[in-house]
Amino acid sequence: MSLNRRHFLTGTAMIAVAATLAACGGGSSSGSGSGTGTDEMITADTEAELTLAYWDKNQTPTVEANIASFKEKYPNITVTTNLTVYNDYWTKLRTQAEGNTMPDVLWMNGPNIQLYASNGMLAPVDGEVPWDSYPASLVDLYTYDGTHYGIPKDYDTIGVFYNKKIFEAAGVELPTAGWTWEDFHAKAKAISDWGKDQGIWGCATTVNGDGQGTYYNTMLQAGGFIIKDGKSGFDDPKSIEGLTCWAEWIADGSVAPPTVVTDTKPLDMFNNGKSAMFWAGDWTCPEIVESFSGEVTDVDVIDMPSKAKQATVIHGLAWTTSSQSKNPAAAKALAIHMASQASQEVEGKNGTAIPAFTGTQQPWIDAYPDWSCQIFVDAAEKYSVAYPVSKNTSVWADKEADYLNPAFAGETDVTTAATELAAFMNEALAEEA
Template identity: 40%
Template sequence: MKKHLAVLSAVVAATVALAGCGGGSGGDSAAAQPANPADLKAEISYGVWGENIAGAAQQIVADFNKTYPNVKVNVQVTPYKEYWTKLQTQAGSKTTPDVFWMNGPNFQLYAANKKLAPITGLVDGKKIDPANYPKALDTLYTYEGVRYGVPKDYDTIAVFYNKKLFAEAGVAEPKSDWTVEQFVQAAKDIRAKLKAKDVFGVTAALVDGGQQTYYDTIAAAGGEVISADGKKSGFDTPQAVRGLQVWADLIAADAMPSLAQDADTPALSRFTSGRAAMFWTGSWDTKLLAESPIAADVAVAPLPRDKRQATVIHGLANVISADTKNKAASEAFLTYLASQEAAVTLAKLSGVISAYEGTQESFLKVLPGADLKVFLDGAENYAVPYPVSKNSAAWGKFEVDLLPDAFSGAKPVGEVAKAMAEAMNKALEKE
């Protein structure tokens, strides 16, 4: 009897899944799951990016298959550089992976265009509890009151520094309550002392965008990159100019590599080869630093405060495609991805801060000798959301086009910031 029931529910599940597919948009309610997970037969794909992740993803799939032996999950790893181009094309032809990674700047674009399936049904059915994840991330992946993503990890920004170089330069190591002024002074002092050895005071991937640099200093100066409602640029405020000026001054003072040097030698390489004493970056680089030759000398300090203390918080989420043909299997997989067990595996194998409350323990051990709690404290106490709007990429490209002139000193920061705000507001009006 029990067996019959299982078969029946499998049939129902298949029918519902088919119906969902016919509907196209996916709908708010979750697909019915068979009583026995083994009866769920499907092949789904899981789209992710990055080099670090393949091992962790395979392990998670293997663990998932212990419960769902007949759901085959194909992990598709794409380099980050091509991920969004590919995904956008796939979304246009309704061929995205069934489950895939989403980030903040792209989320609203996909949600607004009905490319993502709401997870409302899974939340209502108590399969997924949003209270397990940081509020900022839950909000990031909610669009017009509807939840679409389950946060998988998050990152905040801090300053890694090389203790040996600080000692060589005779400069005091950063304290947890240091200010931007003290930070700039330390960078200049170190450069003055160690220039002969080709060591810079600080390095950061300015050419890769603002997340690890000016987004944070703008927030610390009391400004914002974009208004809370995502409608207006904040670049033309005095606070934003102050936040940008920090970097222009550091470059002008030769305490930080120029943009050309930064483009030639990536910040991470410069820091790990001992040619920079400080490195502003996100928690995602922790594992790479732990595997670098200077691992033993690396310590970490929170970002310096200006008018206030601030770090950008950002995190990725797992989402389900609105066009999936296997909604039941995709939801079963997403439910597993949302579990504590999957979060622990992810944290252990990929060295990121997993988003599930209380599973951050293994991140703290990634780099012994550095007090990595700094990243968690930042998330808890003074994080500001990553600036996004409905089509973030449309104005993000102006940062690449315009801001270099401010950092290189070719134009005054105020003038560039004004031009940036104008271009950005024009793009925002079109959304």
């Protein structure tokens, strides 16, 4: 789920798309274009035809239910949905942008919001949206150049899933609230030492290039940053501390190395009892329920351990509207409706994702009564930091593993790798200016 939300295009392909969007959007960062007049009032008598694009068929019941309630207010507005599988979604959207046929209302993710907003492909959604009803860090993620371009739909934060049976068998106490990096390391090391003859790791998680699930969080927890004011934070001393911990944990066998989790997915290792802990986002919950080899009551989840502070990366989807829409007022009304409290209550009850509107999360939490899933909501509201993005996020994000995997595996020096990654990233960011 997290990878599906992040990746778009890589390297020169991403740069080419940015150039194409700039050409057809005029390179404007104002989000204007044909989407003017979005403050026009619409009424029950308004007639319009809208298209709505999304990529997850599991969310079709939620999308359709919320469109139905929209049509109760505006019976003369027709909404046609375009469901496109994720791998084709962005390619199709690029073609539509080039042909001036983008959908009126569409899902957007963090890594692509600046690309489309900066090139004038999205219309602003300022106005009657209750922005303080969504996590501030998520609102910030979908704000570009001081303007809101996306209304939060749902979100992901990160926790540590753990197998209570393995802890018990290894004679290791379960993690408790307020635990630290040192506590995590001690528990992971003890379990790995106990389970090495059985192929059981203290922790197996996505250290092979998934910053959202792992090292972005420790960089932040150590007091560092990933990107700020158009500059990379990978060479910041505190950020390097948040990378070095993984190399140290891997070096002494506490955490499975990149080669292991590349050959076998860490989620599968956790579900099959081959790791006691797994750092992951809330999107993992249904997959663990479906595939865990033991009883789901043997599993629980807890906040990530802290260092200088608590911190988690937050990501999530947003509802956006196209600046190319021929019915901008109706499109804006639909986007606001799809992100409204009532619509997100439907989202929570359907269990498709954690809804972003404050106070609508309880039904999602209740879907996992045996687990401490409140931690994901608390993290979002209390100590989350927006997923790191730029205009061409994937140009540098997709290269992180090339620098960090060898360092995590002990093949190169962490400080050197982080410094070189920062230099590469800063060059990429300079090209965006």
